[in-house]
Amino acid sequence: MTSQLAARSSRLVSRVGAVARSAKAAGSKVLLVLASLALVAGCRQDMHDQPRYKALRPSTFFADGSSARPLVEGTIARGTLQGDEPFFTGKDGKDDVTELPFAVDETVLDRGQERYNIYCSPCHDRTGSGNGMVVQRGYRQPPSFHIDRLRTAAAGHFFDVITNGFGAMPDYKAQIAPRDRWAIVAYVRALQLAQHAAASDVPGGDPTKLAKPAAEGSEKKH
């Protein structure tokens, strides 16, 4: 009887022990999972933020804290030599060039319209009369493109003003590429024509019979 009891109790003890051991094992498994989660979290950031420079990322190496370095003066990147003076300055010697340096087609005008609406219309407004939103908020009003002085001004003059600024107007050479500046000049010419066109300028001579202008689609843009 006593031996039976002893055997039973020892079996029980060993079973309890097994349960406890498996609980311990489960506990250590949870710990392992938690630890590996922590590890995964650690790795994650390393791969997220690699020790390399992306655009405008700060640097602790350079004194000014910027990873983007200014070019050494006089550096010309391959393919960016601005040798074609009329194209890049709007001037031929001292005089403004009178014509655009490349042929103007519909693509150029569309591009000009798009770029004009982005960069110029905040002040000059979409018709070129100089009542843009920024002017309405207090910026000095630019002259209308439709005054005689600007209607007779050479194409190169507009290019030069976009490139270097004029009066209160800042320069836009960093924001608008040279070819786009010319496209804008072409579009300014189109705006000027639009305000001073005669009925005889319209094909067929009757402006009421014009098809809906293609520009209407892009007007809806904003």
Next chain:
Amino acid sequence: MSQIFHRHANIYARLSMIAVAVVAVSIGGAVALLNVSGYNTKQDEFVEQPIQFSHLHHVGGMGIDCRYCHTSVEESAFANIPPTKTCMNCHSQIWNTAPILEPVRASLRDDTPLHWTRVHDLPDFVYFNHSIHVKKGMGCATCHGPVDKMPLMYQHATLQMSWCLDCHRNPARYIRPREQVFNMSWRPPSDDPDMGARLVKQYKIASVEQLTSCSTCHR
């Protein structure tokens, strides 16, 4: 001899087995939820900036095009954060004594750039390129949300891979006409359900196999 465990112990044992399963599933669920939550993704969180620049005012109120400041978005992987000069194009004359803009003036004066805090920060193992998305008819607002209504900039999307794949698996659902890419208020036309599929074809969007290939985004 008497029983060591009460007969109720059976039901406790069964219940505890269920409880373990429930706890395990809830922990898994909680981790999964935490993973997609704003706590992890930084979604919908306003970010402290050196200046409280408001897209609501500049885009929504003044109607300035995205590209006036983010000049390289059509040509480059990076959309560009404008230099101080761009701010001063207008603020040399407007609000030019406002205390809120003093950091901008100081930046110009001292020739030190403003230190903006990045809002949309993709992991470095993702090679995202703005220009291709813009050229293929992905609107700014599709990823960046209603920027014209944001007084302070925040991250609109989760920016998680599953979110990228949503579109890479079905671009037709998100594509828009190229000329509407920068339009903040564009909505898909309700009378033209085939527009997406048509534009995907017209703009020669790569196949779903290509768009979801690992090396399209990871190199």
